Amino acid sequence: MPSLPALAATAAGAVVTAGLLARHAWRSLDRIPTLTLTTASTRAGHVASATASLDTSALTWIVEDNHWRARRLGSRRWPRLSGPLAPAWQDWRRLARRPGWLATIAGTSVLPAVFAQAGAPPAALAMAVLVGGLAVAATATSSARRDAGNPALARLIGTAHRPTLAARAVLPALLSGTWTSLALLLTGLSGAANLPLSDVAPLGLVVAPALAAAALRMARRAPVDHSMPIIETPGGPIPTGILKWSATGPDLALIGSLPALIALTTPGVATAPYLAAQAVWSAVVLAGYVWRGRAR
Numbered sequence: 001m002p003s004l005p006a007l008a009a010t011a012a013g014a015v016v017t018a019g020l021l022a023r024h025a026w027r028s029l030d031r032i033p034t035l036t037l038t039t040a041s042t043r044a045g046h047v048a049s050a051t052a053s054l055d056t057s058a059l060t061w062i063v064e065d066n067h068w069r070a071r072r073l074g075s076r077r078w079p080r081l082s083g084p085l086a087p088a089w090q091d092w093r094r095l096a097r098r099p100g101w102l103a104t105i106a107g108t109s110v111l112p113a114v115f116a117q118a119g120a121p122p123a124a125l126a127m128a129v130l131v132g133g134l135a136v137a138a139t140a141t142s143s144a145r146r147d148a149g150n151p152a153l154a155r156l157i158g159t160a161h162r163p164t165l166a167a168r169a170v171l172p173a174l175l176s177g178t179w180t181s182l183a184l185l186l187t188g189l190s191g192a193a194n195l196p197l198s199d200v201a202p203l204g205l206v207v208a209p210a211l212a213a214a215a216l217r218m219a220r221r222a223p224v225d226h227s228m229p230i231i232e233t234p235g236g237p238i239p240t241g242i243l244k245w246s247a248t249g250p251d252l253a254l255i256g257s258l259p260a261l262i263a264l265t266t267p268g269v270a271t272a273p274y275l276a277a278q279a280v281w282s283a284v285v286l287a288g289y290v291w292r293g294r295a296r
Helices: 004-027 034-053 058-069 085-096 099-117 122-138 142-149 151-155 161-168 170-190 208-219 240-247 250-256 258-265 271-292
Strands: 230-233 236-239
Touching: 085 099, 085 142, 085 161, 085 170, 099 122, 099 170, 122 170, 122 208, 122 250, 122 258, 142 151, 142 161, 142 208, 161 170, 161 271, 170 208, 208 250, 208 271, 236 240, 240 250, 250 258, 250 271, 258 271
Parallel strands: none
Antiparallel strands: 230 236
């Protein structure tokens, strides 16, 4: 059995060693590679989320998180907005913090004109314009996507679901309407598509509510249902779950833009009646989507 002096010496040595280790750890705090550790942890979380969901929309979350994670945002007073406009304001602030992205979106409006110069048929040109407008509208739906992904956080906002969804549709409608009108205007100025500018360019504004509803539908769609059956075709198996997921959103854009598609693809047709019909139909599509919208 060890003697009392030996036990005391061992205890004293342990205390001294622990003190030295604690002192060394304290001095090393400012040299810990926190950026490397945080990046590795974030990467592991992204891989885990993508593996668990098996959903292509996980890429959108990863890009969004990586963009804002490395930035230091200043604190500002919340704007004096009441009701559902207050939570929708964050989409406007997010877009204002990225002027380079706005410039890129404006620059892509020339692509339909280039497409027309390459000899694209009217149907393909009209689909290119509407697909571009839908893509632009989808860039302003991050908050709606987060509301759908985290219902508990959406309920903490304290506003009704439908008014909030309607307020979130304003920015996508504005972006898609501006982009689509500019694309049609540039396409008409190019002279390759024989489009009457005075009648066709306003189509971009009246089709915007339908594109906004489709973009919100895309943002709020559920993950891919991998339990759905697979269709065997000569070209290979087609998972119906991915087909259904991919069509959720573009289907509403196609239905909501039918008058505009007819006006753009029918040569020599009077576009004024289709312009009025598209304005009414877009409002009906957006109102119907907001009315049927439910919080998950």
